[in-house]
Amino acid sequence: MYDVYQIMAGDTIDSIANKFGTNSSVIRQLNPNSGFGVGSMIVVPVTNQYFDIYTIKKGDSLYEIARKYNTDYNLLAMLNGISTNDYIYPDTTILVPKKDVKYYFTKDNDTLSSVNKLLGSNINNLLRQNKNIYLREGQLIVYKD
Template identity: 30%
Template sequence: MPGLETAREILSREKELLSLYRRLDSQVTDRDLNEIVDQLIRCQGNQIDMLNELIDELEPVPPPPTVNLAQHVVQPGETLFLIAQKYGTTVANLLRVNPDIEDPDEIEAGMIINLPILLPSPPDCFFRYTVKEGDTLFELAQRFNTTVNELVFYNSIRNPDLIFPGRILIIPCPEPGEGDLDFETIAQDNTINFTGSVEDRLFGAVSRRQLRRRLDSFDIPVPRGIDFNDNIVIGGIEYDIDELSLADDMVIRAEVERKRRGYHLIEVPKEQLPEEGTYMLEFASDGVTLDEDRIRIRF
């Protein structure tokens, strides 16, 4: 809305002035003069309050929740201005689709922000991937057994030769091959930092109690709506789960990728497994086994 950017700029300057008035108050020692400075501080605070009210009124209505927007994970050193330049938009448009950002000058690395890029409805099966330095759509299509055209379509990408680190992509699930297992992402985060050993970060769960015990140590809530009668849950803390396959009759192999923050939980239908019993979960990355877990599955 016209005037919003100017009001935000004025607010930023008024906050700087308030800081200067407070510094002045600490430097003036005369009691009578201090009263004058205190009045200036109160006036400045009222000015800021009125500007905040004005900005609230100027803020456009955020898009309805049914709208699918592209997202971006803020990279170290990025500002809203730089992000707007990368995606060919404006800071005002970024603020319009991110109404929770109160101060455009204070965004932190790891924040997930919406982009003013409308996405089509996602495929029935998909997962999200955060672009890393050096990634290309062609390499990602090969890696995830999809096509560049599908990645372009589901992510509304205008230039397939230009993707930026931090962009969160919708990746269609590959067609199941021999031994491949279908799964669905039920929770994913790319912002939270955790501590703990590798052994604590990769796991399987066959009951809500078992999953809660795994997640409690990381203060992660248990997602709602999981039917453990028909499904198992496999999780990675600071890992994304990219592929899942039945490596042997009783061995489930999960291909994972390390990430700096967050977690990934997937739901796997039991009906894909050949029989009841104790299964070995193998977690691997680039052909190297990182960890193993055992789960007892009953139908």
């Protein structure tokens, strides 16, 4: 589920991310065309329903974290706007998918109908849980039964 947030004077990407319990890479990924100027409207995740927040420990790798949470490490990287080969720094936080939620990054030419079918979702619930579905390539869609 997403909300729309208007950037205020003094906001930074990091402060917005902290306000919504996420990280700056997720904010950037959800808003690839935003200049992040004062007054801009951006999409922010409502993370507590769909993600857990994990603090990186020394020696962690995306692969090990993904295995620990029984998820795909490519999905873990995409959710956090990083490459699977990127170094992850201790004491930083990442989003980890919750087990009962389905995730999909849109592709070119996706339609609401095709995404709905792929996720096996109820169209009304899909729209309620993703208030701002623009179906631009790379948009994260979440669905929870």
